[in-house]
Amino acid sequence: MENFTFESGMDELETLVRDLESGSLPLEASFQAFERGMALKKRLEALLEDGDRRIRVLTESGEEPLEGEEDA
DSSP, rough: TTOOHHHHHHHHHHHHHHHHHHTSSOHHHHHHHHHHHHHHHHHHHHHHHHHHHHHHHHHHTTTTTTOOOOOO
């Protein structure tokens, strides 16, 4: 997964979901696809959390607040 990006991970996850929903995979392949999908989900969530953290660090260090996050 050296060249892993959020976009490539989402593409792969969407393909796995499509394959699982089609019902055309043999049982063992379905298990493997499900396991791969769960691993991708975890990695994608981690990327999103990291991006969120990075944005919050930037906004707390003097940058403008994100749209919708201004103090009322």
